[in-house]
Amino acid sequence: MDTLRTLTDLDERGIGVEALDLDLDTTTAAGRLVVRVMASLAEWERDLLIERTREGLEAARRQGRVGGRPRALDxxxxxxxxxxxxxxxxxxxxxxxxxxxxxxxxxxxxxxx
Missing domain, CATH: 1.10.10 (Arc Repressor Mutant, subunit A)
Structure with a gap:
């Protein structure tokens, strides 16, 4: 949520952000809404990735596989x-x-x- 924190900080200082390629302006209510929705979706996607990675590692461990570099010494x-x-x-x-x-x-x- 660093994006939202940064945008909030800029807004409090009277600085608006405008993304020209997206036609997005944080000085408008609609622009702020779109930024917040995009940031929330990005956070949700990141959380899903972390969750799936954990599940994959757990499944691999249940099958007896271990990750990491092989030991150099037997x-x-x-x-x-x-x-x-x-x-x-x-x-x-x-x-x-x-x-x-x-x-x-x-x-x-x-x-x-």
């Missing part, structure tokens, strides 16, 4: 990383060995990967 890699860290290697050394970022290694180390 369980075998994670076990090797943990073993390397337990052996006393630094996070940076383990990251270089496995071709992963230090952030990824830290996440494996903390169990949040």
């Amino acid at each position: 369980e075998k890699d994670q076990a090797a990383i943990k073993a390397s860290l337990e052996a006393g290697l630094s996070v940076a050394d383990v990251a270089r060995m496995h071709g992963a970022s230090t952030r990824t290694i830290s996440r494996v180390k903390s169990g949040t990967y």
Whole structure:
């Protein structure tokens, strides 16, 4: 509803908006009505899009699908990383060995990967 807020602010300051290609003038009652109806329809359409997206994601999850990027490290890699860290290697050394970022290694180390 930023459009309506902006138009209301402009109207309060005595500034009218005229869209020449639409023959729309917010200084008239009819023009303000059309702008409000258009803004309401845009908000409704956005809400529908959000609702449908949520429903689609929920349906996909029920079917066992998950979104997002696939994990770079499988369980075998994670076990090797943990073993390397337990052996006393630094996070940076383990990251270089496995071709992963230090952030990824830290996440494996903390169990949040």
